[in-house]
Amino acid sequence: MDDEKEKIRQKIKSIKRLPTLPEVARKISKMVEDDKTSATELARIISTNTAISERVLRLVNSSFYGFPDRISSMSNAIIFLGFDVVKSLIICVAVFEMMEKGMPGLWEHSLGCTIVSRLIAKKVKGCDPEEISVAGMLHDIGKVVVSIQLAEDYQEIKKTIAEKKINFLKAEKEVLELTHEDLGGWLAESWHLPAGLREPIACHHYPQQARQAILATAIVHLADFLVRAVGHGSGGDPWVPVLNHNAWERLGLSMEDLEEIIFDFCDELESLESEGLL
Ligand SMILES: [Fe+2]
Ligand SMILES: [Fe+2]
DSSP: OHHHHHHHHHHHHTOOOOOOOHHHHHHHHHHHHSTTOOHHHHHHHHHTOHHHHHHHHHHHTSTTTOOSSOOOSHHHHHHHHHHHHHHHHHHHHHHTOOOOOOOTTHHHHHHHHHHHHHHHHHHSTTOOHHHHHHHHHHTTHHHHHHHHHTHHHHHHHHHHHHHHTOOHHHHHHHHHSSOHHHHHHHHHHHTTOOHHHHHHHHHTTSGGGOSSOHHHHHHHHHHHHHHHHHTOSOOSSSSOOOOOHHHHHHHTOOHHHHHHHHHHHHHHHHHHHHTTOO
């Protein structure tokens, strides 16, 4: 079992590229050229793409730039590096594009969690909505790994979900003896992502396991639940995950807050659609 885990860990470490959307990359590149584009606007658009935002942050945090502190939000990356550098990074990412078909609906799900995580974070004291939205985008990155890098196991997981009527997480445990939380956590670790991103990725189904980014993990947990409950995108199975009572309590939100979040979420989806990003 330990040997098996080690084998998968090595496989994950060897991953060089993740899928991305070339059209979005082109749009971002155009926006950078427009003098009227603000850093916040650009950060918002870049953060809607898992592969691009993750790769850009990975590069920004690499020793190449050598910033003394980790930069975990896209807005900060743009402020520190400037539009032109960010544009170059995006072009690099687009050139090394590996357009593979991952899990249908996962992109929409991740985008939904990006938006909802930010909306929740705005209502909770002591949070950085920008960083938490990136965490929302990346939380299921382990599923991208499963569907692309472990394609055979992924087929087996899909079969297990259908036959046993169990959720993705349980099916992963049966087939891989590991979950996308484990895989995503390892990935985040090997890319040296900060705890603010790492823990929501590694603990979003069990937020009680977070030690440092407790609020961020609780927010991403709730965002995941809400996006699934609303029915936007797909997490790989037809069920809504169980909401952790302690995580909900910790955020101290009211039912009115919740209504507002869902309302604003639908609004933001509409504007992204009109921008051609959905
Ligand atoms: Fe998940
Ligand atoms: Fe999810």
